[in-house]
Amino acid sequence: MTQANLNDLVAFLTVAREQSFTKAAAKLGVSQSALSQTVRGLEERLGIRLLMRTTRSVSPTEAGERLRMSLGPHFEEINAELAAISELRDKPSGTVRITAGEHAAISILAPAIRRLAPRYPDVHVEVIVDYGLTDIVAERYDAGIRLGEQVAKDMIAVKVSGDMRMAVVGSPDYLERYGRPETPQDLTRHNCINMRLPTHGGIFPWEFEHGGRELKVRVDGQLTFNNIAMRLDAALAGLGLAYLPEDQASPYFDGKGLERVLGDWCEPFPGYHLYYPNRRHASPAFAVVIEALRYRE
Incomplete structure (x- = not known):
């Protein structure tokens, strides 16, 4: 049976269900004369009359009723499946x-995932913590999160943080024993907890700015880590000064350890900005992730 024949069957079933060429034509979006011609052509190919036509009504013949009863449920199932597939297309x-550095994963992605996961159980989020400036296209990531200054110009960028x-923090005990630095240069006399990041090829310099003056200080110390948690724990233990994102250190201010x-x-x-290739087609799942992460003033 060709596609045209399937369309003819749909036309017949609609007329038989509505028992009116006028109503069926309106539902199918065709003219009454075209619909009548379609059904007549189907009857001629089958060699049997399917509909009884009078000036006042239309009703299936015995053959037409048999065809309606046998085919009708199957077409309804097909329509239901097509509708389900259409819903799946729009359902996230x-x-x-997503690739992100440790701090972005903790402070930006984790809270967004806690909001998103219960609402969209069919959306799966895979987060890879990576300090390197990963090529998200080559590595098949959907997106990355980096500081705005690190996002390539050919990417679409969405602001996800303020x-x-x-x-720079230390424990009260450490500061009492070794004093408080007054300028960044004073850090050279302190035991500083260093961090080593692959993006910098070595020990990360502590960056400062004041009154338009920028300064980078390469500090020295007994300990070096490549994650936030261990630097924070070492500072709380009084082992030295640490250079941390403010939001990670601030819960320990006001007499709480730092x-x-x-x-x-x-x-x-x-x-931070979430970034992704400008040629990427946003799936419903990716769209809800973007909205969950988008920063709102």
Whole structure:
């Protein structure tokens, strides 16, 4: 049976269900004369009359009723399946892979996932923590999260955080024993907890700015880590000064284990952006992830 014949069967079933060429034509979006011609052509090919036509009504013949009863449920199932597939197209589902640094994963992605996961159980989010500036296209990621200044110009960027600040912190016990640095240069006399990141090829310099003056200080110390948690724990244990994102250190201010120094030298800087290739087609799953992450003033 050709596609044209299937369309003819749909036309017949609609007329038989509505018992009116006028109503059936309106439902199918065709003219009454065209619909009548379609059904007549079907009858001629089958060699049997399917509909009884009078000036007042249309009703199936015995053969027409048999055809309606046998085919009608199957076409209804087909329509139901097509509708289900259409809903699936618009229903957020699938896996979204995102690469981000540790701090962005903790402070941006984790809270968004806690909001998103219960609402969209069919959306799977895979987060890969990576300090390197990953090529998200080559590595088959859907998106990445980096500081705005690190996002390539050919990417679409969506702001996912406000401005950020860093904080130099130490325990009250450490500061009492070794004093409080008054300038970034004073850090050279302190036991500083270093961090090593692959994007910098070595020990990360502590960056400062005050009154338009920018300064990078390469500090020295007994300990070096490549993650936030261990630097924070070491500072809380009084093992030295740490250079941390402000939001990770601030819960321990006000007598809760850490004190801040050099606050005037830690000015705000642009925060995180989610970025992805401008040629990427946004699936429903990816779209809901973007909305969950989007920063709102």
